[in-house]
Amino acid sequence: MVALIAYAATFALLALALLLHRRHGLAIYLPVFNFTTTDANVFNDSSLDQDVPGGCDEKEVSRVARVLASSLNTTADPCKDFHSYVCSGFRRIIRTSLLDDMETQVTTSISRFFHRIARGVKKPLPEALTKAVEFYASCVKPVHTNGRTHALASFFKEQDFSFNTKIDGFLETTLELQLRLGLEIFFTLVVDPYPRFQETSRYVYLGSSRLFEEWKRARNVLFMSGSYTSYASAVILATGFDENAAFDLARRVWYIESKLMTRSIKPKRVLAKKKLESKWKELLHRYSRGALMGTYKLSLRSKPSAFFHQMMFKANDAEQSVYITWEVARHLASVSGYVETGSIPDRQVYCFDMTYVFYGPAISAAVLFPSVNNSRLDQVRRMVRTLASEVYGSIEDSDWVLPETKAKLARKLRLVTWKLGYDLNLESWRGLNDYYRRYPIASGIFLTDYVKTNEAHGIKFFELKRQRREVDFSFRSDIVGAFYEGPNVLVIPAASMLSPLFNYGASPAINYGLLGSVIMQNLMRAFGHNNMLTDGSGSPIAWFPEERADFEDRYQCDRMSEVRDSDVDPPAGVSVGAQAFFRAYKRASAARGNRSCSLPGLERLSSDQVFFVSRCLLRCHDVPGTTDGVHLEDHACNLMAKHSAEFANAFNCPMDHSNTLCDVW
Incomplete structure (x- = not known):
């Protein structure tokens, strides 16, 4: 799954590797959209059956219609191989998903626009x-550098920092530099945005510093090329250090760094675990201005944590002072461009x-x-309300879920917080x-x-x-997709509301088939795996063993269609919630009537056919690993078709085509 949001919100002020990919970003509160009332009638909203006045964006609709039309291979039989019918018109294997392609386009558009202004x-x-x-x-x-007069030397002077200054302590100085000045010398602090599963507290832990990891690799290159000493001397001179002593200091830095970097050299002493944790907590509280360690727990179990503590206990006080001063100088010289490590x-x-x-x-x-203004947000919000209402109807109509469980599931749906568009x-x-x-x-x-x-x-x-509650974690607006997060929150960033995923005023067949599919699949995550154990307010859902086993079988009935990854909580299969989803689309279509823009190139397809084609288009990349290029039966598009009576009706498939239905409700 594409990484979202901050499954952990990172104080990685320079985590450039995560740039435009990390799920830290933005949500819109107009206000926070949720169904917090205990009144079940909140889902019986007759306004959803009335269309909202307004036209459509003809350019957006024409563009997405052309994409759909060009993807089709009408010589294929949709009843036998829906993936080939929808995706083989491209005449090539699709390696990336529509969501990934969109995110690349958004990233490129943002970069180009910024460079233009x-x-x-x-x-x-x-x-x-x-x-x-x-x-x-x-x-x-x-x-432009001029001997010792440039900004790096000025910084060292202002901070009363030099190679001759004794630091207060390796850990103390490292944390002060990171939490006061934002300099990630050896690691980055990662802060959980909300408690982990079955936990009541959030954790602070150590992650890798991208710049430090890059330096480890660059250091080996410099050493092998014989350039390390000259590079180190240039960095040292940039701090205003005595030119006559720079070469000797560079050699000393090399000796200390080699000692600290070599894993085979073990520290002569270590601090007891409880004392070390106590020291960390004291310093985190002090340097974070009271923001950390009040409601957070500390974890020192990560690999970056182990490596840092090995370094800390290998060096004596004098070596620690020299090395941390060197790392600050090297870090700033590299970031500012005063001294390059090689490849520019x-x-x-x-x-x-x-x-x-x-x-x-x-x-x-x-x-x-x-583009993503209040008018567009209103249309997406209406889609969300329609989807939630139909899911509620499916829960209420379930004849195999016990009444107590049904009430808990409905409560969880009401308590979902929807973050749409931009951050608070x-x-x-x-x-x-x-x-x-x-x-x-x-x-x-x-x-x-x-x-x-x-x-x-x-x-x-x-x-x-200090100001935000757990449910108010940040997320980025420039990420494409929808994401179900820990405290029963579903995030739909603004970039997801752009064409082709969402098209202003377009037929529900397209908008529900594309963005609606993404939203629905993530909404179903609220009821799967570990998420099925609580009702969204912290209260457990007491499933009976047989009932839970039945629910899990239904939830996983077409999991073969999904590309598996390391996520503990993978998305639901394409058929989970499919009947509620189809009803939501039909309800929106009935309200919209004939007021949608025309779909050039798709005139021969019915609205229901366009809906299923749009759903499959999202998954054209999801091809099982085969050497002969054959699209197997368990491809997501084919399972979606196989398990849907509505699909069979739309494409006039044989009656036995849908004899194996698959839906959690």
Whole structure:
């Protein structure tokens, strides 16, 4: 499954590897959309049967219709191999999903738009976006160094930091640098956004620092090429260190680093586990401004944690002081571009990535706000309400689920919190400007701008940690998909509401078949695996053994169609909730009537056929591993068709085509 949101929200202020892929981002509260009332009539909403006035976006609808039409191979028999019927018109094997392709397109569009405005625009930009542009401009500006007078030396002087300064302690200094200045020297702190399954507290733990891991590899290259000492000397000189002593210090750094990096060298002493954890908790509370360790637990079991503690206990006090000073100097010299390790990346790409780490919500908003506005959000919200209402109907009509269990399942559905579009207070430029109010205006000296922006980013991180409840975890608006998260929350980011996944005013056959499929599959996750054990408010669902076994069999009846990964909680199969889903689509179609835009190239298909074709299009990439290219029976599209009486009716398949039905309800 595509990684979402922050299954853990990371204080990875420079985790560039996760850029545009990590599930940390944004939701819209207009207000938070959920069914919190205990009144079951909340799902009996007659307004869903009345169409909302408004036209459609003909360009979007025409574009998605052309995609659907070009995918079809009408010579194939949909009753025998629906995957071939829908997907083989492309005349090639589809390697990536529609969702992944969309996310790539969104990422590219955001990058291109930002680079265009960074070159200069006549109209004034919102304050938040202006700060992003100026930070980027500071980064791409050519670096000019003049002996010891550049910003790195100034930083060391301002922080009273030098190779001759004794640090207060390896752990103390590392955490202060990370939590006060945002410098991830050896690791990144990862903070769970909500408690893990059957836990009451969130965890803080250590993750890998991308920059430190890259340095480990670059260090080996420098050593093998004989360039390590000259590189280290250049970094040391950039801090304002005495030129005559730089070479000797570089050799000492190499000795200490080799000692700390070599796993075969074991530490001579270690701190008792309880004392070590106590020290960590004390420092985390101090340097996080009280945001951490109040409602969080600490875990020191990760590999980055073990490696860091090995390093900490291998070196004596003097070696620790030299090495942590070296790492700060190397880190800042590398980030700022004063000293390169060898392969020089495209500076514009590097600087855009760096800028996006800090200003991603503002940069993406410039592309998303014009399209994903309140009108589009209202249409998606209406889809959500229709889907939830029909799922509720299926739960109520189930004749095999015990009444007590049925009530718990219905309660869970009512308590789902839906986050649509953008994060709290970030759905407007006013909110974004306020969010970035304390971020500095770039001075043009990039290292200074980087350090000050990093510091402001850290302050904002802890500010949000103090203010937000577990259910208010952040997510990113530029991610494509829908995601069911820990505290009974379903997230639909703004980028998911763009064409072709969602098309403004288009026929429900297309919008439900595409975005509706993604939403429905993730809504069904609320009832599967570990999620089936609670009702969304912390109360357990007491399944009888036979009842639970029956439910799990139904939930997993077509799991062969899914590409398996390491997720503990994989998505439901395509047939789970399918009958409620089809009813929701038909209900929306009846309300819409004949007011949808025409679908060029699809005139020969009925509305129901377009609905099923759209559902399959999402899964054209999902081909079982075969060497002969044959599309097997257990492909998702074929199982969806095989297990649906509605599909058989739509495509006039033989009556025995749907003799094996598959749905949890």
